[in-house]
Amino acid sequence: xxxxxxxxxxxxxxxxxxxxxxxxxxxxxxxxxxxxxxxxxxxxxxxxxxxxxxxxxxxxxxxxxxxxxxxxxxxxxxxxxxxxxxxxxxxxx
Numbered sequence: 380x381x382x383x384x385x386x387x388x389x390x391x392x393x394x395x396x397x398x399x400x401x402x403x404x405x406x407x408x409x410x411x412x413x414x415x416x417x418x419x420x421x422x423x424x425x426x427x428x429x430x431x432x433x434x435x436x437x438x439x440x441x442x443x444x445x446x447x448x449x450x451x452x453x454x455x456x457x458x459x460x461x462x463x464x465x466x467x468x469x470x471x472x
Contacts, residue, residue: 385454389427392464394436396421396444397457418443418468424459432464441471 389395399420423440426433436442448466452459 387425387452387454387459387461389425389461391427392429392432393427393461394423394432394442394464394467395425395452396442396449396460396462397424398460399441418446420444420471421460427464429464436464436467436470442467443469443471 387395399422420441420443423436423438423442425438426436444460444462445466445468449460449462452461
């Protein structure tokens with residue numbers, strides 16, 4: 380890690396997520412605005428200290444979570460979300 384770089388370590392049952400941008404068009408099908416209000420997907424960057432959570436969610440996992448969950452955090456030019464375990468709806472394999 381570079382000197383002076385910031386590392387975010389979530390606490391307890393929280394997870395640090397990097398958003399995966401959604402495509403507005405899939406093939407020739409345009410996704411309507413109403414479909415964009417559905418849950419979001421992200422890549423897990425860091426997992427909190429909760430041992431049960433660490434067994435189920437790992438760094439690098441892709442997860443689906445509630446649209447309006449979490450707190451936005453910006454580090455440099457990157458934006459992340461810190462969400463609670465209960466906001467994670469599913470793991471994508």
